[in-house]
Amino acid sequence: MTAPLLQIADLRLAFDSWRGPVEVLHGISLNIRRGEKVALVGESGSGKSVTARIIAGLLQYQRGARISGHVAFDGKDLLGLSERAFRDLRGTAMSMVFQDPTSALNPVFTIADQFREVLGRAHKDISRAEARRRAAEALDHVLIHEPERVLASYPFQLSGGMNQRVLIAMALANQPALLLADEPGTALDVTVQDRTLHLMADLIEEVGSAVLFISHNLGVVREFADRVYVIYRGRIVEHAGTDALFHDPRHPYTRALLAAVPKISGEGLPDTLVETSDAFDAPAVIHDGCEEPPLPAGMAA
Amino acid sequence: MSSTFFKTIGIRLWTSALVLVGVSILIFCIARVIPGDPARIALGPNATQEQVELLRERLHLNESLPVQYFEFVRELFQGDLGMSLYTNRPVTTDIGDFLPATLELVVFAGILMVVVGIPLGVLAARYRDKLTDNVVRLLSLLGVVTPTFVWAVFLMLIFAFYLEILPVAGRLSQGVDPPPGVTGFYTIDALLAGQWSTFGDAFSHIILPATALALTGIGQTARLTRASVAETYDKPYVEMAQAYGFSDRRIASKYALRPAMIPSLTIMGLDFAAMLGGAFLVEAVFAWPGLARYGVETILHKDLNGIVGTVLVISAFFLIVNMLVDIAVAWLNPRIRLQKRWAG
Numbered sequence A: 001m002t003a004p005l006l007q008i009a010d011l012r013l014a015f016d017s018w019r020g021p022v023e024v025l026h027g028i029s030l031n032i033r034r035g036e037k038v039a040l041v042g043e044s045g046s047g048k049s050v051t052a053r054i055i056a057g058l059l060q061y062q063r064g065a066r067i068s069g070h071v072a073f074d075g076k077d078l079l080g081l082s083e084r085a086f087r088d089l090r091g092t093a094m095s096m097v098f099q100d101p102t103s104a105l106n107p108v109f110t111i112a113d114q115f116r117e118v119l120g121r122a123h124k125d126i127s128r129a130e131a132r133r134r135a136a137e138a139l140d141h142v143l144i145h146e147p148e149r150v151l152a153s154y155p156f157q158l159s160g161g162m163n164q165r166v167l168i169a170m171a172l173a174n175q176p177a178l179l180l181a182d183e184p185g186t187a188l189d190v191t192v193q194d195r196t197l198h199l200m201a202d203l204i205e206e207v208g209s210a211v212l213f214i215s216h217n218l219g220v221v222r223e224f225a226d227r228v229y230v231i232y233r234g235r236i237v238e239h240a241g242t243d244a245l246f247h248d249p250r251h252p253y254t255r256a257l258l259a260a261v262p263k264i265s266g267e268g269l270p271d272t273l274v275e276t277s278d279a280f281d282a283p284a285v286i287h288d289g290c291e292e293p294p295l296p297a298g299m300a301a
Numbered sequence B: 001m002s003s004t005f006f007k008t009i010g011i012r013l014w015t016s017a018l019v020l021v022g023v024s025i026l027i028f029c030i031a032r033v034i035p036g037d038p039a040r041i042a043l044g045p046n047a048t049q050e051q052v053e054l055l056r057e058r059l060h061l062n063e064s065l066p067v068q069y070f071e072f073v074r075e076l077f078q079g080d081l082g083m084s085l086y087t088n089r090p091v092t093t094d095i096g097d098f099l100p101a102t103l104e105l106v107v108f109a110g111i112l113m114v115v116v117g118i119p120l121g122v123l124a125a126r127y128r129d130k131l132t133d134n135v136v137r138l139l140s141l142l143g144v145v146t147p148t149f150v151w152a153v154f155l156m157l158i159f160a161f162y163l164e165i166l167p168v169a170g171r172l173s174q175g176v177d178p179p180p181g182v183t184g185f186y187t188i189d190a191l192l193a194g195q196w197s198t199f200g201d202a203f204s205h206i207i208l209p210a211t212a213l214a215l216t217g218i219g220q221t222a223r224l225t226r227a228s229v230a231e232t233y234d235k236p237y238v239e240m241a242q243a244y245g246f247s248d249r250r251i252a253s254k255y256a257l258r259p260a261m262i263p264s265l266t267i268m269g270l271d272f273a274a275m276l277g278g279a280f281l282v283e284a285v286f287a288w289p290g291l292a293r294y295g296v297e298t299i300l301h302k303d304l305n306g307i308v309g310t311v312l313v314i315s316a317f318f319l320i321v322n323m324l325v326d327i328a329v330a331w332l333n334p335r336i337r338l339q340k341r342w343a344g
């Protein structure tokens, strides 16, 4: 078996505070193979976004963030990489889709300008005209019918759903090996969100990127992901294939989570489960066939 | 640029004109209610009562205020601001002589403020809470809290007296003829005429006063830019730029700076316009023959026409700067430029 595209082992994260370090991740292990769609679900504050931000290298160089463990991506040690080498990966080998599309786009530059900058990450000396042509093509792929009008617009002139499509097109324009989707489009209304998520799923299929899909929306996770990790307070509590997880949830926290969903409209997770239980701290349940592979040689502790 | 944009500018021009009318009425009245008879002051104690009365007649001082104002406006439209009682020349001639010197000083200081202040602020924001940031913050605070005239004296002592590398006072050295007047800016006129040594002389004379005048503005601009850029660094679009691997320098100088400039530009414009006020102290210290000094002399001599003329020019300067800043803000901010609804 070849090594996974992304492999995280025993990842720990603490933030310095004036009262001493506050632990946020307590040893997370997670892997994604090439082209695979993996979901990470859990309540608010459980550590989903910080995990994504470590993978994207946005936390490593920040003062006050203490990180230990192993993160390997495509044969590179992401915790030991220089800032410069990491920057070369971003926007090319990996990219990201954000929660609120309109605020993720710069308000004072046109979509065309921003798109050109993104394309320039993979194609160093791309000409203005060529960038525009490719951007229009990419927008066409996310079913934007007037790409020229959209390219000439500023984000505030477009609807949230339109901006979300633009972001998706940007994220996949350079055919990244890994896409980090941190609650994409949660800021949008439910039907728009649903439509753009399906668009994203189709495009990912086409490009063949692997995805770490962070979501509150269990309905979408069920439809979309190959495997699911459930995270609770900085620990993975259950890891299973999607069908297995939804048909046979074994960890008490996962069960409570799934039981809570029908009560909430739109299949979204509640921000936190109202009841907590000591049982939630039970050891992780790893379903058969979902064991973490050994770390690649040279990276083991 | 949309037509609504030009319409907005047109409206601004009209309101500016209205403000000027208001200011002129106000200063016109104030100048006339300060105690003391301007004619008597101008002619001195030895003049006879008849001579004073004659001058009062010529200045329409015996008419009611509205009539006086009407006369003033009528002459203004003929390009005449009246005679200065202090210099005994037309006020327009005085302003034509002194304004370019002040403008040159202020424009130089403004350029320094932008060219030094903004990069310092960006640097501090980019290295937030690191050594660079702390150094910039300390220096800019020093710039802000130290009064302009202290800077002026301090710079003069160090560079003109102690190190003797820059001239002490004036716009040109003794024996150097002013370049042929086109703009009235000696540096630019010298360049236009190809007089390199005159340019060098004029330039060396303006360095110290312009720096003294600019230091407060530089500090203010650096602080403002730092705060504003640091705030945009927390915006999702900057994180997005980082997540897509845009270089730090590009993010600092473009993706974070441009949105950050929108709120700070207006305040920078006011700081710049306020330099005209600070210019008086600098002109006094460096014996710079500018409008600020002229303005004070006219007030001391109760030179009615001189006071009103100077104040009008200064007000016009404020309004023009304000308008240029508005145009710059609109240019930077597509929401204003395109005059569409605000979304969020």
Ligand SMILES: Nc1ncnc2c1ncn2[C@@H]1O[C@H](COP(=O)(O)OP(=O)(O)OP(=O)(O)O)[C@@H](O)[C@H]1O
Residues within 6 Å of the ligand: A015, A024, A042, A043, A044, A045, A046, A047, A048, A049, A050, A051
């Ligand atoms: N820069 C930081 N400094 C200090 N604490 C932080 C920082 N970033 C995140 N945290 C803390 O880490 C924990 C995990 O945050 P994270 O953003 O990963 O949650 P999340 O699972 O994404 O939640 P949500 O669903 O609300 O987005 C939270 O308790 C948060 O307060």
Ligand SMILES: [Mg+2]
Residues within 6 Å of the ligand: A048, A049, A050, A182
């Ligand atoms: Mg989050």
